[in-house]
Amino acid sequence: MLHGLAGQALAFVAALALAPLLSGWVAQCRAWLQNRTAPPLWQPWLVLHKRLLRETVVAENASPLFRSVPALVFACMAIVCTIIPTLSTDLPLAVVADAVVLVGLLALARVLLSLAAMDVGTAFGTLGARRDMMVGFLAEPVLLMVLFTAALGARSTSLASIVDVLAHRELAIMPSLAFAGVAFTMVSLAENGRIPVDNPTTHLELTMIHEALTLEYSGQHLALIEWAATLKLFAYSCIGIALFCPWGLAADDTPLALLLAVPALVAKLAIGGMLLAIAETVSAKMRIFRVPEYLGIAFVLAVIGMLIHILLGA
Amino acid sequence: MKPRDPSLGPDQTADALPHQLRIASGFPNARRLPGELPIHHQVVKPVQWRDAALGIARDAASVISDAAPARLIALWGSSDTRSHPLASAVFGLPDGLLWLDLPITDPDAGYPSVSDIFHFAGRMQRAVFDLIGVRAMGAADERRWLHHERNADNPSAEGYPFVKVEGAGVHEIAVGPVHAGIIEPGHFRFQVSGEKVLRLEERLGYTHKGIDARYTRLEPIEASRLAGRVSGDSTVAHAWAYCMALESAAGIDPPDRAIWLRAFLLERERVANHLGDLGAIINDAGLAFGLTQFSRLREVWLRESQALCGHRLMMDQVIPGGVAFDVDTTSLASAGKAAGALAAQVQLLRAIIDRHAGLQDRLRSTGTVTTALARRLGLTGMAGRSSGIACDLRYHLPSRPWAALSVQSACQSAGDVAARVTVRFDELLESLRLLECIAVRVPAGPHHLPVKLPQGRHCGAGAVEGWRGEVFVGLEIEVDGTQQRLVRCHSHDPSWQNWPVLEHAIIGNIVPDFPLINKSFNLSYAGHDL
Numbered sequence: 001m002l003h004g005l006a007g008q009a010l011a012f013v014a015a016l017a018l019a020p021l022l023s024g025w026v027a028q029c030r031a032w033l034q035n036r037t038a039p040p041l042w043q044p045w046l047v048l049h050k051r052l053l054r055e056t057v058v059a060e061n062a063s064p065l066f067r068s069v070p071a072l073v074f075a076c077m078a079i080v081c082t083i084i085p086t087l088s089t090d091l092p093l094a095v096v097a098d099a100v101v102l103v104g105l106l107a108l109a110r111v112l113l114s115l116a117a118m119d120v121g122t123a124f125g126t127l128g129a130r131r132d133m134m135v136g137f138l139a140e141p142v143l144l145m146v147l148f149t150a151a152l153g154a155r156s157t158s159l160a161s162i163v164d165v166l167a168h169r170e171l172a173i174m175p176s177l178a179f180a181g182v183a184f185t186m187v188s189l190a191e192n193g194r195i196p197v198d199n200p201t202t203h204l205e206l207t208m209i210h211e212a213l214t215l216e217y218s219g220q221h222l223a224l225i226e227w228a229a230t231l232k233l234f235a236y237s238c239i240g241i242a243l244f245c246p247w248g249l250a251a252d253d254t255p256l257a258l259l260l261a262v263p264a265l266v267a268k269l270a271i272g273g274m275l276l277a278i279a280e281t282v283s284a285k286m287r288i289f290r291v292p293e294y295l296g297i298a299f300v301l302a303v304i305g306m307l308i309h310i311l312l313g314a
Numbered sequence: 315m316k317p318r319d320p321s322l323g324p325d326q327t328a329d330a331l332p333h334q335l336r337i338a339s340g341f342p343n344a345r346r347l348p349g350e351l352p353i354h355h356q357v358v359k360p361v362q363w364r365d366a367a368l369g370i371a372r373d374a375a376s377v378i379s380d381a382a383p384a385r386l387i388a389l390w391g392s393s394d395t396r397s398h399p400l401a402s403a404v405f406g407l408p409d410g411l412l413w414l415d416l417p418i419t420d421p422d423a424g425y426p427s428v429s430d431i432f433h434f435a436g437r438m439q440r441a442v443f444d445l446i447g448v449r450a451m452g453a454a455d456e457r458r459w460l461h462h463e464r465n466a467d468n469p470s471a472e473g474y475p476f477v478k479v480e481g482a483g484v485h486e487i488a489v490g491p492v493h494a495g496i497i498e499p500g501h502f503r504f505q506v507s508g509e510k511v512l513r514l515e516e517r518l519g520y521t522h523k524g525i526d527a528r529y530t531r532l533e534p535i536e537a538s539r540l541a542g543r544v545s546g547d548s549t550v551a552h553a554w555a556y557c558m559a560l561e562s563a564a565g566i567d568p569p570d571r572a573i574w575l576r577a578f579l580l581e582r583e584r585v586a587n588h589l590g591d592l593g594a595i596i597n598d599a600g601l602a603f604g605l606t607q608f609s610r611l612r613e614v615w616l617r618e619s620q621a622l623c624g625h626r627l628m629m630d631q632v633i634p635g636g637v638a639f640d641v642d643t644t645s646l647a648s649a650g651k652a653a654g655a656l657a658a659q660v661q662l663l664r665a666i667i668d669r670h671a672g673l674q675d676r677l678r679s680t681g682t683v684t685t686a687l688a689r690r691l692g693l694t695g696m697a698g699r700s701s702g703i704a705c706d707l708r709y710h711l712p713s714r715p716w717a718a719l720s721v722q723s724a725c726q727s728a729g730d731v732a733a734r735v736t737v738r739f740d741e742l743l744e745s746l747r748l749l750e751c752i753a754v755r756v757p758a759g760p761h762h763l764p765v766k767l768p769q770g771r772h773c774g775a776g777a778v779e780g781w782r783g784e785v786f787v788g789l790e791i792e793v794d795g796t797q798q799r800l801v802r803c804h805s806h807d808p809s810w811q812n813w814p815v816l817e818h819a820i821i822g823n824i825v826p827d828f829p830l831i832n833k834s835f836n837l838s839y840a841g842h843d844l
Binding site: 030033034035036123124127130195196199201202203204205206207281282283284285286287288289290 | 485486487488489494495508509596598599600601602603605606607610670672673675676824825826827828829
């Protein structure tokens with residue numbers, strides 16, 4: 001139990017520390033792929049540091065909701081990161097939240113952010129909130145389907161149990177998981193505001209989805225929201241790794257095993273980040289009304305994955 | 315305030331006239347100004363002013379292939395303490411340009427509006443009122459345009475009265491004048507229903523600085539520097555048009571070498587702008603790869619310009635009487651080779667872009683301006699050629715050196731962002747071909763002649779096909795002994811014609827496509843606000 005708590009604490013700290021670095025790594029890979037000189041890996045940390053030092057300016061007509069949302073969103077993402085088995089599957093806190101709650105937490109963060117964006121009543125905030133909800137209501141069912149497909153095999157909705165089962169099965173490609181994996185990749189791009197659904201580096205307010213929500217935030221508020229966004233990307237990456245590439249997790253609770261799991265995680269995140277950068281570099285952003293089609297395909301793939309599992313048991 | 319009625323303007327279904335109006339037959343009293351381009355000047359009475367506009371507009375409807383369409387190019391006003399204020403208009407006809415001056419004897423009575431005939435004249439007339447205080451009589455829209463602060467003298471209006479769309483679920487998005495990117499200021503007011511744009515209204519004038527008035531306080535020779543700063547991305551075109559106008563007023567003919575070197579600079583400017591804009595258009599569709607590639611090519615290109623003439627944007631290189639720089643044959647030859655090498659790289663990028671399905675999906679059928687709409691609204695220049703309006707001064711009124719180079723004018727009829735990208739690519743490659751030719755054919759001789767302005771008052775005009783379209787400069791000089799001054803001078807940027815068309819190009823499109831559509835036109839704020 002004590003070792004479990006230590007593992008839990010290590011995973012939490014690793015998430016908080018590594019999440020901005022993962023975003024920095026993706027930005028770095030993108031820069032390289034575009035023949036640009038890359039910013040340093042720790043650039044997101046520098047930006048967070050800068051934001052934390054700056055004065056926080058809030059619109060005059062902002063309600064308490066607007067002020068509390070950054071902390072709440074950050075808390076949601078932090079909890080999400082604690083219940084995903086990143087280093088080991090022995091997570092004492094995992095009992096409080098299963099895969100369904102995980103999707104719920106992500107949805108809660110989205111709703112809070114959208115409400116805050118509409119709170120001050122700017123056109124861009126409302127526009128972004130509307131678009132983000134459109135992406136969200138299509139993306140969440142896909143994520144649930146993917147998680148259910150994996151949960152069916154483990155006969156549990158606890159992420160730790162699911163990953164425990166997946167990590168100890170024989171190495172073979174399961175058709176159901178292959179379909180779920182494609183669906184999960186597609187929904188991850190949409191949920192994290194990456195190309196082809198959204199462009200995280202754009203300055204054009206009229207085209208923004210996720211960035212438009214945070215236009216009115218500044219200083220520490222913005223730091224928390226940006227940190228939460230990197231945590232979200234980290235969480236999605238870790239869910240992907242845990243479900244589709246669970247090997248390398250600590251087998252037991254010894255401190256050595258836990259510490260050895262860290263480089264394995266970093267290596268997998270590095271590969272994942274590189275693949276994300278490649279996908280973003282070769283695609284253009286799609287028209288916003290193509291997003292429902294795109295997420296519709298993801299949903300169909302997720303359903304096929306689940307049906308294959310139910311019908312074929314594979 | 316009523317919304318602008320899109321059905322205004324010449325009726326496209328009207329019976330086409332069997333003949334086309336020519337300056338030679340229709341305006342026999344117009345005086346041909348000295349200079350190579352056939353630009354004619356005439357002082358008219360109010361009734362002739364409107365009749366000319368009506369006749370030319372009727373002609374615009376009857377399209378004759380391979381001839382430049384009849385069109386309004388510019389409309390401005392000028393006032394001088396020593397004489398009546400003037401309203402001036404420049405029309406394009408198949409056999410040349412026609413510049414009409416209308417003396418306004420009674421400023422309170424104004425002058426007849428032609429905005430019901432030429433759609434985009436409305437804004438020019440509003441600018442005339444702002445600048446010289448003479449109203450166009452019978453114009454539907456009398457709001458202020460360039461002078462924002464003067465809106466206060468209309469007590470019924472609170473700020474600027476934007477036209478509002480009423481209806482369930484319709485709301486407004488205000489963008490600018492300060493934008494997120496490092497671009498010029500302008501305000502865009504969208505009326506949207508969901509993501510669909512029902513109406514866009516522009517408000518410009520944020521960079522108004524009084525260029526026309528400033529001209530009159532400068533030495534005519536020196537003022538070419540101001541002309542080169544009307545719109546920084548078209549500095550060569552504007553400076554050349556000004557110099558052409560001044561040379562026409564002075565009745566001098568710049569040497570051959572100067573003309574060829576000017577063309578060399580103009581095509582370099584076109585290449586630089588297309589390289590920059592193509593990258594930006596592709597980046598607005600989310601493909602940052604295109605931006606970095608084209609930015610690199612543009613940067614190398616600008617540095618080469620710096621090495622050739624000492625300025626990255628080639629500012630102040632075109633001066634009255636010739637050009638300010640000279641190059642040796644070796645540098646020219648290597649510049650020609652560099653153009654050829656760039657063409658190969660552009661072809662490579664073009665192949666990638668043409669085959670990128672995701673990108674093409676964004677570009678095609680986005681921001682469509684049909685040929686009929688383009689003709690009705692007077693779309694011009696590069697954007698016009700993307701909507702089937704074949705009009706290119708280099709092609710239709712070829713003078714030195716274009717006649718010797720047989721310029722191939724690009725034209726597409728689809729009128730969407732993809733068509734504008736295609737035309738930009740075609741013009742880019744054609745300019746590179748021209749540069750290769752020019753580099754080996756620049757004649758020897760002096761690159762500059764001293765300009766001596768003749769005594770008395772003289773009008774002069776110049777027109778240059780800049781990368782956006784026809785840049786026109788009309789001026790009048792007065793030389794009295796050693797005193798030289800510009801009585802009046804006006805620089806016209808084609809952005810005047812095309813800004814109103816952008817409002818139509820976005821209708822029915824979705825909000826997030828606006829930056830892409832806007833960038834495909836990339837109109838000048840500074841050149842319009844003057």
